[in-house]
Amino acid sequence: MFQQVLKDLMPKKASVMNEVSLMRGKISPDVNFLINSCVEDYFNEKHQLSLSKAEELLDFCWEKLNKGHWKNVDIVWRKAYSICSLIKALSIFSEAPSSGQLGSESLVLKKALEVCDMGILMGAPILDGILPQLALQLQLLITAGKPEGSKNEEVQVSNCATEKEETYMVTKRAKTRHVIYPKISPRHVIPKVNCPSLHHFQMYHMEVARPVILTGVIDKWPAMTSRKWSLAYLNTVAGDRTIPVEIGTKYTEDDWSQKLMPLREFISSFVEPTESTEETECPVGYLAQHQLFNQIPELLDDITIPDYCYIKICSYPSDEGKYGKEGEGTEVVDDDDDEVDINAWFGPAGTISPLHHDPKHNCLAQVVGEKYIRLYSQDQSSKLYPHQGFLLHNTSQVDVENPSAARFPEFSSACYQECILQPGELLYIPPKCWHYVRSLTTSFSVSFWWN
Ligand SMILES: O=C(O)CCC(=O)C(=O)O
Numbered sequence: 001m002f003q004q005v006l007k008d009l010m011p012k013k014a015s016v017m018n019e020v021s022l023m024r025g026k027i028s029p030d031v032n033f034l035i036n037s038c039v040e041d042y043f044n045e046k047h048q049l050s051l052s053k054a055e056e057l058l059d060f061c062w063e064k065l066n067k068g069h070w071k072n073v074d075i076v077w078r079k080a081y082s083i084c085s086l087i088k089a090l091s092i093f094s095e096a097p098s099s100g101q102l103g104s105e106s107l108v109l110k111k112a113l114e115v116c117d118m119g120i121l122m123g124a125p126i127l128d129g130i131l132p133q134l135a136l137q138l139q140l141l142i143t144a145g146k147p148e149g150s151k152n153e154e155v156q157v158s159n160c161a162t163e164k165e166e167t168y169m170v171t172k173r174a175k176t177r178h179v180i181y182p183k184i185s186p187r188h189v190i191p192k193v194n195c196p197s198l199h200h201f202q203m204y205h206m207e208v209a210r211p212v213i214l215t216g217v218i219d220k221w222p223a224m225t226s227r228k229w230s231l232a233y234l235n236t237v238a239g240d241r242t243i244p245v246e247i248g249t250k251y252t253e254d255d256w257s258q259k260l261m262p263l264r265e266f267i268s269s270f271v272e273p274t275e276s277t278e279e280t281e282c283p284v285g286y287l288a289q290h291q292l293f294n295q296i297p298e299l300l301d302d303i304t305i306p307d308y309c310y311i312k313i314c315s316y317p318s319d320e321g322k323y324g325k326e327g328e329g330t331e332v333v334d335d336d337d338d339e340v341d342i343n344a345w346f347g348p349a350g351t352i353s354p355l356h357h358d359p360k361h362n363c364l365a366q367v368v369g370e371k372y373i374r375l376y377s378q379d380q381s382s383k384l385y386p387h388q389g390f391l392l393h394n395t396s397q398v399d400v401e402n403p404s405a406a407r408f409p410e411f412s413s414a415c416y417q418e419c420i421l422q423p424g425e426l427l428y429i430p431p432k433c434w435h436y437v438r439s440l441t442t443s444f445s446v447s448f449w450w451n
C-alpha cells in the first residue's frame with residue numbers, strides 16, 4: 001500500500017524538470033544546476049544522494065526565505081523550496097524499508113509529511129498542488145495505520161452555547177483560567193439579521209461600514225452539523241500536519257513567540273491539556289490567522305465561502321493601513337485581488353487578539369465555542385492609542401478589558417459595540433473597523449477577508 005501510493009502520486013520527471021527550467025535566469029546557475037542534479041538523482045533512484053542534495057538546497061533556500069520582509073521574498077525561492085521539499089519527501093519515502101512494521105513505517109510517513117508541510121507553509125504551489133495532495137495521502141496512511149480505538153480517543157468539543165456545563169467539562173482550560181463572561185449591555189449590542197439579501201447586506205452594512213451578526217448563513221455547513229469539528233475529527237483529518245502556533249497571551253507582549261508543531265501536539269498541550277499540565281499553568285497557544293484551508297484543502301468541503309464575500313464595493317479607498325502585525329494586514333492590497341483569504345483561528349479559552357484593524361472586509365464565522373468581541377469604528381481611532389511603530393500601527397496599545405486610565409485617558413469615552421459570538425453566527429467587520437477578540441471557550445473560527 002505504502003509504495004502504491006507513491007507510484008500513484010509520482011510526478012512525471014519531465015514536469016518536474018520543466019518547473020525547474022522555469023527558474024533558469026532567476027536563480028544563480030550553480031543553484032539551478034544543483035536542483036537539476038538533485039531531481040535527476042531522484043529519478044535515477046539514487047535516493048540517498050537526492051536526499052542529501054535536497055537538504056543542502058533547502059538550507060540554502062531557507063536563508064533566502066528568511067532574509068528581509070516576507071512579502072519581498074522572490075517567489076522563485078519559494079518555488080525552489082517547494083521542489084526541494086517534494087524531492088526530499090519522496091526520497092525519504094522511497095528509501096524507507098518496507099518492513100511491514102507499523103511503527104517504523106509510521107515514523108517514515110510522519111517525517112515525509114512534515115517535509116511536505118514545510119514545503120506548503122514556506123514554499124509556493126508547484127505541479128498542480130502536488131504537495132497538499134501528497135500530504136493528504138500521507139495523513140490517510142498514518143491514520144489508517146493507527147490501531148483502532150486510538151483514532152477517536154479524544155473528547156468532543158461542545159459547539160453549543162446552551163451547553164456551557166459540558167463545555168467546561170471538556171475544556172478544562174476554561175475552568176482553570178477562570179474565564180470571565182462579560183455582560184453585554186443593550187446599548188452596545190451588535191444587531192443581528194437573519195440571512196439578509198445580498199442587496200440589503202451591501203446597502204445597509206458594507207457601504208456604510210456597519211457591523212452586523214448574520215444568522216442562518218453558516219449553520220448548514222457540514223462543519224456545523226452534528227458538531228463535526230470535534231477534536232477527534234481534527235486529529236483524524238489533520239493530527240500529524242505541521243501548523244504554526246502563537247504562544248503567549250497577546251502578540252503585543254514580549255514573551256510572545258511562534259512555533260511549528262503537529263496539530264495533535266497543539267491539541268493535547270494547549271487545547272486540551274492533561275491534569276499535570278493544568279497544575280503548572282502553561283501559556284496560551286493559538287493557531288491564529290493560518291491559511292489552514294490552503295494547506296489542507298479537504299477541510300474546505302466542510303465550509304462554504306458566504307455569498308456576501310463576493311460583493312465588491314468599487315469606491316472603497318484601500319490604500320492605507322496595509323501594514324500591521326506580521327501577516328495580518330501586511331499584505332499589499334491588490335485591487336485585482338479577487339481571492340477571498342480564508343484563515344483559521346483555533347485555540348483554547350483565553351486566547352486574545354488585541355484591538356487592531358485590517359484593511360479588508362471580514363466575515364468572521366464562529367464554528368465551535370464562543371468569543372467575546374468588541375468593535376470600535378474607524379472614527380474612534382484618536383481615542384484608541386495605536387502603536388507608533390510602522391509594524392504595529394494598526395494595533396492599539398490599550399488592554400481593552402483592563403485599560404489604564406492614566407496612560408489612555410480618552411479610551412473610556414470611545415464608542416463601541418460588542419457581542420458574544422455564538423456557534424453558527426457570522427460577524428461582519430468592515431475594513432479598518434477596530435476589533436478585539438477573546439475566546440471564552442475552546443473555539444474554532446474561520447475568517448473570510450475580501451476586497
Ligand atoms: O478571532 C480572533 O482571535 C481574531 C480574528 C481577527 O482578527 C480577524 O478575523 O481579522
Ligand SMILES: [Fe+2]
Nearest residue numbers: 356357358435
Ligand atoms: Fe483581525
